[in-house]
Amino acid sequence: QYESLVNPFVILLGIPFMFIGTTIGLLLFGLTVTMPVWLGIIMLSGIVVNNAIVLVEQIELARAKLKEENNNSIHDAIKLAANLRFRPILMTTLTTVIGMLPLAIGLGEGSEMLQPLAIVIVFGLSFSILVSLVLIPVIYDAIHTHTTNQRLSVK
Template sequence: MGVVMLAGIVLSNSILIVEFAHHLMKDGMAVREAISTSCRVRLRPILMTSLATLIGLLPMALKLGEGSEAYAPLAQALIGGLTVSVILTVFLVPAGFFLVYQNKPLKGPEHA
């Protein structure tokens, strides 16, 4: 259950960056500039989604409610996984995108 939730959030965050970078490249922006702008613009939605999830998991991870002892390990694993995934998403996805698209020709309106 936790892996599915974590995978969904991480994939959604990665799609935000990649899709916006593709849009900027289609408008004629260079790859390096597109990925840099994409990360800068989409950082806030990524952090908002991740922080909202982390804050929602805190009561369960701290065993604050009735019967939450059973789900505390799940919440703690999700908090750790989400924290690491946000860091990797912000650094690894742009690097991978740049490596894949650095030699591709521009496909903007003036380059078509």
């Protein structure tokens, strides 16, 4: 599946962008970086990487399918993959965010300790959905178009 370092690089590029949403959440609630925040960041990293893997893998499958039909367009593969994976990524993200909302709001006894974890996940995941559905395909397109053009110029 991963014959080169390009696809894992594209997948891992989503991680730095989740810190924007995380930082916004921490600043809005006036929280400091504590152990629950770090746990939330680790959990969030896994979710963001999983979303990116699902999308990049689908793009690769779409490219292979379109190549069989003599269509080498990266743009068509990205459109096809984005259409197929938009709903699953959105649904898993929304269920996680909605599931964390009671904890983020601070409902229930003892929620104060885990509230920073939930805030990090809610804000980070809300922002990273944009990254997963918009930025990952754009980065994939830019990198693969660049590498394809380099291969063509070498031949």
